[in-house]
Amino acid sequence: MSRVFPAPLLSLALWALWLLLNLSLSAGNLLLGALLGFFAPILFAPLRPQPARIRRPGVALKLFFLVGRDVLVSNLVVAWGVLRARHNPPRSAFVKVPLDLHDAHGLAALSMICTVVPGTVWSELALDRSALLMHVFDLDDETRFIEHFKTTYERPLMEIFQ
Known part of the structure; x- marks a missing residue:
């Protein structure tokens, strides 16, 4: 069949x-x-890729709600940044994020998260999947952004897929 x-x-x-x-x-x-x-x-x-095996569904559910919260908060932050752009322009920048996540399903989920959260855009993935180039709408501190990105999104995805 x-x-x-x-x-x-x-x-x-x-x-x-x-x-x-x-x-x-x-x-x-x-x-x-x-x-x-x-x-x-x-x-x-x-x-079609190989079927994904979700190892920690509880972490996946927690990540789902975390991304939902970040989407709401980021919408407000980006809207405020656009409204105040005349007086205080955003400090947009490209950020190279080193990756520990190499699973194809995890990277696909990470790309969707980057697309959904306002203010971030997935720009390029290194051929060896070791780094991700992202564009950030308003960047205060690159090191803090990378650490937040890795702990909030990458580490849970590693628990789920690797």
Whole structure:
């Protein structure tokens, strides 16, 4: 069964999405959606990463709420920084963060966290996954930012994925 349908939920979701986007239940759309749902997972199966194994779900839940809090706080900080930019411009900078996290799933989660939290942008990952280049909207102290980033985001992700 897994050879014919390597990802049955994905097949079903693609079929449903096709029908939803076309707003039609005609025979042609039913067939095209079924073909898309059947062939896409087979063709893209080599691109799918190995399944992730979450070792510490409690840490993952704690990290989820921590990121949620940081998103709210960072929204306010960035908004305040934009409002006061005329009188006190932000000190934006690129920061090179050394990484101890090398797991692909952990790095993907870290990139999503950097994208979601306002004021930070994931710019580049070193080829050997040893360092991350980030752009920070308003940077007071680079050393303090790196330490905060590593303890708040990287270490929990290492506990979860490595």
